[in-house]
Amino acid sequence: MKLPIxxxxxxxxxxxxxxxxxxxxxxxxxVSEGSYYFLSHPxxxxxxxxxxxLKALFQGxxxxxxxxxxxxxxxxxxxxxxxMHLDLNTNKYDKAEVLEKKLDDSLSEWEAMYGCARPDLPxxxxxxxxxRAAYEKTGRRVVILVDExxxxxxxxxxxxxxxxEFRGTLKGFYGAxxxxxxxxxxxxxxxxxxxxxxxxxxxxxNLMDISMYPKYHDICGxxxxxxxxxxxxxxxxxxxxxxxxREECIAKMKKMYxxxxxxxxxxxxxxxxFSVLNTFSNYIFRSYWxxxxxxTYLVTLLRRHHYSxxxxxxxxxxxxxxxxxxxxxSDPIPVIYQSGxxxxxxxxxxxxxxxxxxxxxxxxxxFVKYLAPFYLDNYKTEEKKRSxxxxxLFADDVESGNPEQFxxxxxxxxxxxxxxxxxxxxxxxxxxxxxxxKMLSFYTQSEYKTSDGRIDLLIETPQYRYVMEFKLNGTxxxxxxxxxxxxxxLPYTLDExxxxxxxxxxxxxxxxxxxxxxxxN
Numbered sequence: 001m002k003l004p005i006x007x008x009x010x011x012x013x014x015x016x017x018x019x020x021x022x023x024x025x026x027x028x029x030x031v032s033e034g035s036y037y038f039l040s041h042p043x044x045x046x047x048x049x050x051x052x053x054l055k056a057l058f059q060g061x062x063x064x065x066x067x068x069x070x071x072x073x074x075x076x077x078x079x080x081x082x083x084m085h086l087d088l089n090t091n092k093y094d095k096a097e098v099l100e101k102k103l104d105d106s107l108s109e110w111e112a113m114y115g116c117a118r119p120d121l122p123x124x125x126x127x128x129x130x131x132r133a134a135y136e137k138t139g140r141r142v143v144i145l146v147d148e149x150x151x152x153x154x155x156x157x158x159x160x161x162x163x164x165e166f167r168g169t170l171k172g173f174y175g176a177x178x179x180x181x182x183x184x185x186x187x188x189x190x191x192x193x194x195x196x197x198x199x200x201x202x203x204x205x206n207l208m209d210i211s212m213y214p215k216y217h218d219i220c221g222x223x224x225x226x227x228x229x230x231x232x233x234x235x236x237x238x239x240x241x242x243x244x245x246r247e248e249c250i251a252k253m254k255k256m257y258x259x260x261x262x263x264x265x266x267x268x269x270x271x272x273x274f275s276v277l278n279t280f281s282n283y284i285f286r287s288y289w290x291x292x293x294x295x296t297y298l299v300t301l302l303r304r305h306h307y308s309x310x311x312x313x314x315x316x317x318x319x320x321x322x323x324x325x326x327x328x329x330s331d332p333i334p335v336i337y338q339s340g341x342x343x344x345x346x347x348x349x350x351x352x353x354x355x356x357x358x359x360x361x362x363x364x365x366x367f368v369k370y371l372a373p374f375y376l377d378n379y380k381t382e383e384k385k386r387s388x389x390x391x392x393l394f395a396d397d398v399e400s401g402n403p404e405q406f407x408x409x410x411x412x413x414x415x416x417x418x419x420x421x422x423x424x425x426x427x428x429x430x431x432x433x434x435x436x437x438k439m440l441s442f443y444t445q446s447e448y449k450t451s452d453g454r455i456d457l458l459i460e461t462p463q464y465r466y467v468m469e470f471k472l473n474g475t476x477x478x479x480x481x482x483x484x485x486x487x488x489x490l491p492y493t494l495d496e497x498x499x500x501x502x503x504x505x506x507x508x509x510x511x512x513x514x515x516x517x518x519x520x521n
Contacts, residue, residue, distance in 0.1 A: 001234065003277045008048035010056045014064040021226055024070035026219040027053055030188070030210075032075075036177065037188045039219070040211040040323075041262070042340025044274040044289055046220035047190040048089070051147045054188060058083055058143040081185050082134040083143045084110055093152035096165040103173060110134070124172035131180045141185035144177065150191035157297040157335075158304070178206055193338040209323070212263040221260060221270035227253065234280040241283040256285060259359035260340070264347035275362060289340075290366030298339060299374045301332035309371065309431045312336065313364075315356045322354055341367050368438040375435045376413075395440050401464045403500045407516045410436070415512035429470060429506050433457060453486040465492060465499040472506045476515040479503030489521055 004018040013020050023046075030037060031054075041047050056064050060080035065071045086106050091098055104119070107126045111117040116133035118126055134142045152170070156162040177187050189207070210216045218226075228235070228250070239249035253276070260270040278288035302312070315333045322334055336342050337356060341363055346355035358364035397406035410433065437459055459466040467488050469479040480503030483489070492499055499521040507514035 003281050005277050005281055008052060010049060010052040011061065011064055021222065021230055022068050023050070023219060024053070024065060024068045026216060027057060028070045028073055028076065029215070031057065031186055034208055035184065035186055036207045038207050038209045038211070039188070039190045040193060040338050041220050043192055044292060045340070046273055048147050050220060051145045051188065051190060055083055055085055055145055058186065079140065081140045081143045082138045083145065085145045087147040088151045089148035093155045093166070096162065099152045099166055099169055122172060123169065124175050127173055127176040128180050131176060131183050135183035142183055143185050144187040146189040148191055149189045150193050154193060154297060158300050181206070193335060212323070214263050214265040217262050217266040218270055222273050222276055223270060224258065224268055227271055227276065231280060238280060238283055242285065252285060253279070256361045259343060261344040264344060264354065272362070287362045287366045290362055298336055298341065299371065301335060303374065305332060307332055309434045313358060315342070316348070316353045317356065318353055368435060372435050372439055375432050394436060398440065398459065398464070399461055401498060403466060403502055403518050407502065407504070407513065407518070411513040429472070430456065455488050463497060465497045466502055467499060468502040468504065470504050470506065473508055474505050476503045476505040476517040479505060480517045480519065
């Protein structure tokens with residue numbers, strides 16, 4: 001089996017004998033039931049292949065679809081339509097001129113094709129004219145396919161001036177989709193995010209967002225049924241190469257790469273296609289999707305708004321928040337969700353709220369490791385200028401039941417921060433500690449709810465439990481007393497684990513732990 005790793009061209013996959021998991025039943029439904037669509041999915045999830053498939057379909061290349069679901073549809077006429085395909089994924093949009101050049105090049109190419117060059121007009125008007133010209137010259141309505149429409153907007157997060165320029169350019173350009181409706185057969189835009197509140201789509205009320213539609217939940221990605229049927233032989237080979245049984249191999253695949261849910265109704269999760277293909281190709285379990293790169297705008301948003309990392313990993317949001325990104329908002333969760341680092345884990349019907357979480361082990365471990373340098377690399381010792389964060393030493397302290405030594409290491413870690421480090425909020429200290437323990441792969445919870453309050457941090461190992469309370473410019477005594485007064489240990493009275501109560505006070509003045517107190521229960 002030839003696996004199409006990194007190949008996003010439908011024609012190349014079909015003519016060169018690469019594996020293609022048939023998604024054309026969904027494609028047929030799209031083209032036969034509507035005209036204007038938008039799809040938001042994480043990167044490397046098959047959006048570009050979907051666009052390429054639609055392009056081949058509207059080019060009338062029936063031979064490429066032989067044996068696929070859509071080939072059996074008697075009502076599809078396989079007519080060739082004029083196609084305008086815009087891929088915004090290929091540039092670095094660090095200034096307004098880059099986007100303008102990209103649009104100008106594409107428009108010039110289409111204008112030359114249909115004989116209507118008007119470089120003196122604004123982009124939106126040029127787009128309108130070339131759509132009309134293509135329709136009039138060919139006698140067939142136009143197909144418009146835009147891949148990664150939001151790439152410029154994402155790269156400009158944090159730069160309000162550039163955001164505004166991109167927003168104005170794209171709004172005018174995409175506005176042609178509505179004004180030229182009579183000349184358009186079909187249009188689809190894909191991207192990672194949906195910038196609803198910043199007005200890129202404010203005039204496109206005819207654009208159907210299918211990102212969370214149950215009937216399209218598996219239009220990209222791999223379902224468990226597809227995994228087990230298409231890769232039956234590869235599963236056995238992967239298991240053999242890793243010393244696993246078939247059942248153990250399937251369970252590991254599910255743990256590492258499954259778990260994406262794009263609505264509250266789908267019971268089965270979606271596997272990350274890029275990671276699945278690479279795993280079967282190399283016979284090695286690795287974080288393939290995460291290793292291809294994580295955009296820095298995610299950390300920029302988290303740090304700018306001092307967002308709690310623990311709350312990020314279990315956020316509860318409404319659909320309005322989840323589906324619409326405002327680059328100037330104080331809530332980074334929509335961007336992180338739509339980028340694929342969080343997914344839907346549950347739904348509260350009564351309150352219409354989605355419960356979010358990491359989709360799988362690959363994303364959780366990869367994201368925490370990616371965050372670690374941003375939260376920990378500022379902490380350096382004078383000796384060899386290396387980070388005082390040593391995973392093995394911290395692990396030894398916690399696993400051996402030595403909270404005293406752990407607190408000393410933590411104090412040293414914070415004390416080595418540079419003067420301008422952002423440690424003036426209790427939550428910032430908690431974020432550093434959360435990253436430390438997530439890196440250790442321990443079961444950790446901050447702001448853990450009890451019947452009488454919230455534990456700041458709960459750490460559990462097979463033998464030990466640590467209940468920790470933090471104060472900022474308070475006292476360690478107050479922190480420890482709060483654990484007792486609010487009976488945070490009550491749920492564990494019958495538990496055989498050794499439990500430690502740890503009260504820690506951080507000081508803004510000395511910018512580290514001022515004092516800690518430890519009591520064994």
